[in-house]
Amino acid sequence: MKGRRRGADLEAALLEAAWTELTERGYGGLTMEGVANRAGTSRPVLARRWNDKAELAIAAIRQQMAKHPMAVADHGDLRTELLEYLELASTRAKGIAAVFTLFSSEYFQDTSSTPQDLRTALLAGGKETLRALLDRAVERGEILEQNLAPPVDTLLGVLFRHHVLMTFSPPPEALRTAWVDRIFLPLVKNHKESRNSDE
């Protein structure tokens, strides 16, 4: 029995509806009318705020990121924090997958940008969560700075993202610990970077 929504209230509700539509139907299935219906309003209200499907979608994504910041507390132990990071990320798998459907249809054609571009644009300003974890571990002396050279430092994020993109579902706990214990940690733990190891 609530009255007529206005301003910021309304806008938040619209973006929430857009987000739900995006996750349920993907970017291709996202329509202005669909969002309007779900929000219990009509298209003109949407049209007054956003021009494109793309604008609306990105605004919706921004709102979700603002609502649920990815924060991993300092536990004094790298392994613990990495697992928590992956667990936290897993709860958002559906949303992440939905975001990537942006690049299917027209979006990446029109803007000629890549998922990487969007990712950096959305993360602009805030340092990456994963990077923060690793820096803390370096300060604690758990790992060596030099073992975090470019392809390695982002490895866990890559593994997670790839899994989500390929399966549209979060990685199970067993897989996450395997990534940490059998891939990432062995690479960064102090095994005195043996360059030109053999041959």
Add this chain to the structure above:
Amino acid sequence: MKGRRRGADLEAALLEAAWTELTERGYGGLTMEGVANRAGTSRPVLARRWNDKAELAIAAIRQQMAKHPMAVADHGDLRTELLEYLELASTRAKGIAAVFTLFSSEYFQDTSSTPQDLRTALLAGGKETLRALLDRAVERGEILEQNLAPPVDTLLGVLFRHHVLMTFSPPPEALRTAWVDRIFLPLVKNHKESRNSDE
């Protein structure tokens, strides 16, 4: 100056046109009319053979895979073969990225399948190229079978695919060698799987 195409000839030309459209415009921008125009024919000819955009797209992908098999010769050295594998794969980055645009729009909604599902369906029968390389290396005694446990064995493929999906472009040579020398080989080379390494 060529006459009217028929049967298999025509079909191959149609699939070739579809593939080009798919790589240039992505799945979202793929239209029956666009393919017909590019193939120099009209929509009814397409409609007689495939019902969906999806059917057409998958048939086009199949034809490309058949035309360009991913074959890496036995060079007696794992590292050489891995680099050749990644180099070969890189030449197809554009196509691979295009294939994944399938899962943006409607396809994955309608079929409720995942990119993983499609991948396994397309690879059905033939063993994976990467897996073949690794098995050969195990036989040669270059690496230990036990170091190829599940999350590690497919690691290079994961890294490659993730890069292509995120940037829509092939990984540069420097990045490929970094994957091999600083991530994959260190993990599989005989460092006597130290389980419960420390703590």
Add this chain to the structure above:
DNA sequence: TTATTAAGATGCATGAATGTATCTTGACTT
């Protein structure tokens, strides 16, 4: 209370893509 502003409902024209039916014409078969 009154005035202003935007929410919300409705209607209409448009454009893109598709499905389908029809018809002509070229190529292959016997």
Add this chain to the structure above:
DNA sequence: AAGTCAAGATACATTCATGCATCTTAATAA
């Protein structure tokens, strides 16, 4: 050489989403 079948061209109706214009009504401010 005649007949058959599919290629290729064209046309029409349909569907879906969008853009825009209009009008009523509710909420907020003066």
